[in-house]
Amino acid sequence: MSRLAISGRIGLALVVLWVIVALAGPALAPHGVGEVVDLDVFSGVSRAFPLGTDYLGRDMLSRVLYGARYTVFIAFVATAIAVVTGVLLGLAAAAGGWVDMLLSRLFDIVIAIPSLMFALVVIAATGASIPVLIGTLAVIYTPGAFRTARSLAMGVMALDFVSAARARGEGLPYIVVREVLPNVTGPLAADFGLRFVFVVLLLSGLSFLGLGVQPPEADLGALVRENIAGLGFGAPAVLFPAVAIASLTIGMNLLIDSLPGRRRR
Amino acid sequence: MTAPLARIDHLRITATGEDGCEIVIVPDATLSVAPGEVLALIGESGSGKTTIALSLLGYARPGCQIAGGTIEVAGQRLDTASAEELRSIRGRTVAYVAQSAAAAFNPSLTIMAQVIEPALIHGTLDRAAAETKAKDLFRRLALPDPEGVGDRYPHQVSGGQLQRLMAAMALITDPKLVIFDEPTTALDVTTQIEVLKAFKDAVRDLGTTAVYVTHDLSVVAQIADRIAVLKGGEVQELGTTEQILFAPTHDYSRALVAAAAPRTPAVAPAVEEKPLLDLWGVVAGYGGTNHDGSPRVKILDGIDVSIRRGQVLGVIGESGCGKSTLARVVAGLHAPTAGRILLDGTPLPPVVRRRSRDELRRVQMVFQSADTALNPAVSVGAAIARPLAFYHGMDRASARAEVARLLDLVRLPAALADRLPGELSGGQKQRVNLARALAARPDLLLCDEVTSALDPVVAEAVLDLLIELRRELGLAYMFITHDLEIVRAISDDVLVLYAGRVAERVTRDGLRHGAHHPYTRLLTASVPELRPGWLEETPARDAAAAGGARMRDMGCSFLPRCPKAVDACAAEMPPMLIEDDRRIFCHRSVDTLAGR
Ligand SMILES: Nc1ncnc2c1ncn2[C@@H]1O[C@H](COP(=O)(O)OP(=O)(O)OP(=O)(O)O)[C@@H](O)[C@H]1O
Ligand code: SF4
Ligand SMILES: [Mg+2]
Numbered sequence: 001m002s003r004l005a006i007s008g009r010i011g012l013a014l015v016v017l018w019v020i021v022a023l024a025g026p027a028l029a030p031h032g033v034g035e036v037v038d039l040d041v042f043s044g045v046s047r048a049f050p051l052g053t054d055y056l057g058r059d060m061l062s063r064v065l066y067g068a069r070y071t072v073f074i075a076f077v078a079t080a081i082a083v084v085t086g087v088l089l090g091l092a093a094a095a096g097g098w099v100d101m102l103l104s105r106l107f108d109i110v111i112a113i114p115s116l117m118f119a120l121v122v123i124a125a126t127g128a129s130i131p132v133l134i135g136t137l138a139v140i141y142t143p144g145a146f147r148t149a150r151s152l153a154m155g156v157m158a159l160d161f162v163s164a165a166r167a168r169g170e171g172l173p174y175i176v177v178r179e180v181l182p183n184v185t186g187p188l189a190a191d192f193g194l195r196f197v198f199v200v201l202l203l204s205g206l207s208f209l210g211l212g213v214q215p216p217e218a219d220l221g222a223l224v225r226e227n228i229a230g231l232g233f234g235a236p237a238v239l240f241p242a243v244a245i246a247s248l249t250i251g252m253n254l255l256i257d258s259l260p261g262r263r264r265r
Numbered sequence: 266m267t268a269p270l271a272r273i274d275h276l277r278i279t280a281t282g283e284d285g286c287e288i289v290i291v292p293d294a295t296l297s298v299a300p301g302e303v304l305a306l307i308g309e310s311g312s313g314k315t316t317i318a319l320s321l322l323g324y325a326r327p328g329c330q331i332a333g334g335t336i337e338v339a340g341q342r343l344d345t346a347s348a349e350e351l352r353s354i355r356g357r358t359v360a361y362v363a364q365s366a367a368a369a370f371n372p373s374l375t376i377m378a379q380v381i382e383p384a385l386i387h388g389t390l391d392r393a394a395a396e397t398k399a400k401d402l403f404r405r406l407a408l409p410d411p412e413g414v415g416d417r418y419p420h421q422v423s424g425g426q427l428q429r430l431m432a433a434m435a436l437i438t439d440p441k442l443v444i445f446d447e448p449t450t451a452l453d454v455t456t457q458i459e460v461l462k463a464f465k466d467a468v469r470d471l472g473t474t475a476v477y478v479t480h481d482l483s484v485v486a487q488i489a490d491r492i493a494v495l496k497g498g499e500v501q502e503l504g505t506t507e508q509i510l511f512a513p514t515h516d517y518s519r520a521l522v523a524a525a526a527p528r529t530p531a532v533a534p535a536v537e538e539k540p541l542l543d544l545w546g547v548v549a550g551y552g553g554t555n556h557d558g559s560p561r562v563k564i565l566d567g568i569d570v571s572i573r574r575g576q577v578l579g580v581i582g583e584s585g586c587g588k589s590t591l592a593r594v595v596a597g598l599h600a601p602t603a604g605r606i607l608l609d610g611t612p613l614p615p616v617v618r619r620r621s622r623d624e625l626r627r628v629q630m631v632f633q634s635a636d637t638a639l640n641p642a643v644s645v646g647a648a649i650a651r652p653l654a655f656y657h658g659m660d661r662a663s664a665r666a667e668v669a670r671l672l673d674l675v676r677l678p679a680a681l682a683d684r685l686p687g688e689l690s691g692g693q694k695q696r697v698n699l700a701r702a703l704a705a706r707p708d709l710l711l712c713d714e715v716t717s718a719l720d721p722v723v724a725e726a727v728l729d730l731l732i733e734l735r736r737e738l739g740l741a742y743m744f745i746t747h748d749l750e751i752v753r754a755i756s757d758d759v760l761v762l763y764a765g766r767v768a769e770r771v772t773r774d775g776l777r778h779g780a781h782h783p784y785t786r787l788l789t790a791s792v793p794e795l796r797p798g799w800l801e802e803t804p805a806r807d808a809a810a811a812g813g814a815r816m817r818d819m820g821c822s823f824l825p826r827c828p829k830a831v832d833a834c835a836a837e838m839p840p841m842l843i844e845d846d847r848r849i850f851c852h853r854s855v856d857t858l859a860g861r
Binding site: 151154155158161164167168169170178179182183 | 633
């Protein structure tokens with residue numbers, strides 16, 4: 001692999017950090033997630049509590065370490081579902097014909113629904129649970145992935161080497177998998193990262209509104225919401241979850257911006 | 266002498282090789298361009314002409330760096346400019362017209378959006394003004410349908426049209442200096458005249474200064490004020506056009522001038538009498554069909570072609586006349602709306618889907634642009650091995666040996682099999698293309714402009730290879746080109762297409778004398794000669810100015826440009842005149858056409 005630019009390395013480091021936290025967070029946490037360990041609430045940064053304590057006097061570091069796994073896990077699964085579905089359908093649509101017509105119109109409709117409103121309605125109707133969250137987020141972000149994949153694949157489909165394969169008599173599956181896919185994986189990987197960032201932000205937003213992960217569990221967005229009262233005291237408890245969200249999304253952005261050449265040439 | 270507009274002083278450009286050591290591409294180049302002047306950079310492939318031209322954009326290709334010297338354009342230093350400054354210079358002060366327009370356009374955006382983009386980026390014009398200007402440029406560049414062409418997508422115009430659209434994109438910001446990098450290499454001769462003329466007019470009217478990179482001395486003779494002959498990244502000789510053409514002092518310039526002379530045709534092997542491919546009354550077009558089943562936009566109309574086993578049929582005609590469409594119809598990529606295709610006397614289904622594997626195998630196509638015809642993500646070996654597995658069911662081990670044999674057949678080292686297409690030169694790519702088609706063991710090879718994107722030395726070699734392969738393998742070719750010299754060198758028979766209809770079919774030797782269709786005459790007169798002023802004198806000049814060819818529903822399509830037209834030409838389809846070695850579609854008699 002070619003060497004990443006400095007910004008890309010920072011991004012990579014941040015993303016790796018958050019993946020480790022998501023995988024091993026609970027093992028690293030000094031205290032239990034619900035344990036009230038401080039007599040005071042919203043206490044500041046101290047040796048005992050590196051990120052302060054929250055509105056009940058729980059250790060913020062442990063809360064963030066536990067909370068991150070929800071954010072990362074839900075966002076990753078939702079993005080993966082959205083991108084895999086979107087790319088499969090986008091590639092199918094790139095071949096043209098009625099499949100393209102049908103799928104494009106269908107996703108136009110989905111895109112026309114304001115995403116936050118859609119999420120609010122679905123969650124209000126079915127109740128907030130992790131599968132519902134994942135499903136809703138996946139539905140919201142599939143059309144975008146579909147459109148990206150479709151337009152990338154259409155660009156490649158117009159090239160002569162695809163004509164050469166068609167003239168040889170190759171079937172559509174071969175053309176899509178062997179000729180088109182290798183030439184769009186780079187941009188699609190970048191698209192995955194970008195969509196992941198969107199999902200993290202929307203998920204955090206939903207949790208902040210109280211529609212995401214429900215107490216006693218809390219993801220990063222919910223941690224901000226719980227501790228919003230601490231804003232008046234300048235408590236670190238409200239700052240650190242927000243910083244966590246920001247570092248995750250910025251890290252991902254830096255990483256995809258510096259991905260090596262979109263296409264190997 | 267006035268102060269130069271652009272100046273390169275002791276330029277040194279180096280690249281870092283695979284083993285990390287430094288390779289000098291341009292050791293020490295010095296030249297200057299005066300305002301309003303056209304300077305030609307001429308030299309063979311690898312002589313560094315593009316590298317030097319690109320340095321005038323402050324650009325060095327990836328892996329290369331400007332290691333020394335100064336570059337100055339319109340008072341701005343480019344070698345020391347920041348990325349930010351370069352961005353505002355490129356496309357605004359200095360514009361670039363690339364060799365391959367196909368690679369420079371985004372296939373999924375309309376042409377207009379891309380042509381006006383530089384003006385919008387640099388904020389020189391608002392959208393409406395830019396579109397008006399673009400249409401004006403389309404007109405200047407003699408594009409057919411200047412009002413509507415902007416709404417099309419790049420794949421909907423022919424290769425030659427796209428090249429002119431790219432020139433429009435470069436000129437839209439009224440740049441001080443325009444760099445033309447082999448802009449007419451891929452154009453047919455009659456279009457080339459129009460484009461050259463348009464460039465000359467643009468240079469004069471807009472006061473644009475230009476650097477014109479090419480390998481074609483006869484083109485240079487028409488357009489350049491001065492010529493710099495390059496070799497190995499060094500200026501061998503710099504002089505006025507007349508001086509270089511008629512009194513070259515340097516040995517290398519003399520060799521170049523000598524090489525521009527026409528080549529002698531190859532001796533053709535015996536051709537069997539049995540027809541291999543027959544096309545009867547083929548009609549094809551784009552944009553769906555009307556109620557009566559005819560295409561909305563008719564591109565080919567009533568084409569009859571026959572190719573015998575082992576025969577080479579040259580298909581010639583100007584850009585957009587439907588040559589590529591014809592090849593795509595034969596290959597089954599584009600379904601004709603009427604007519605029949607016969608292979609060995611048996612009907613061939615119109616589309617790939619319904620052809621049997623064996624039918625597919627026997628007709629192979631080699632595509633126009635080597636750059637896009639190979640999948641950049643697939644290694645050379647894998648690309649060639651695929652038809653072996655597909656048509657002949659070969660396993661990996663035997664395919665490997667066969668790939669090596671095929672690479673050898675096209676004169677490439679077997680070690681190339683592991684490379685990706687991006688790591689090959691243009692000529693090598695085209696050979697790999699050829700090897701992939703040969704892997705199928707075809708009877709008929711459809712060669713669509715296989716040499717037109719290559720520089721002359723490499724094109725010559727590929728052409729020689731094709732001639733040899735024909736002798737070794739007894740292949741028949743449909744050889745599509747716009748270059749009359751190449752047709753003369755390789756074909757047995759020549760089919761002249763005009764606006765989607767056959768104008769004339771003649772044997773190669775018949776091409777030199779006797780009666781001809783007026784369009785064939787125009788073509789012959791359009792091949793540039795190696796002297797300045799030819800562009801102004803050639804009889805082809807005025808005829809060419811009639812603009813792009815369009816198919817007429819009634820009568821002869823060539824009518825608007827024809828010096829010999831009579832009343833019947835407008836109303837009736839031209840009849841076929843039969844002479845022993847030619848068939849001409851024209852209302853005039855053979856005697857009139859022969860000028861007797
Ligand atoms: N997909 C398409 N849709 C509509 N028009 C098209 C399409 N493809 C080609 N055309 C038009 O059909 C005509 C013939 O195109 P074709 O590519 O066969 O020309 P050509 O003779 O090969 O030209 P060149 O020498 O420039 O390659 C052109 O006018 C072109 O604009
Ligand atoms: S038919 Fe008429 S217009 Fe056409 S080429 Fe002959 S003389 Fe010219
Ligand atoms: Mg063509």
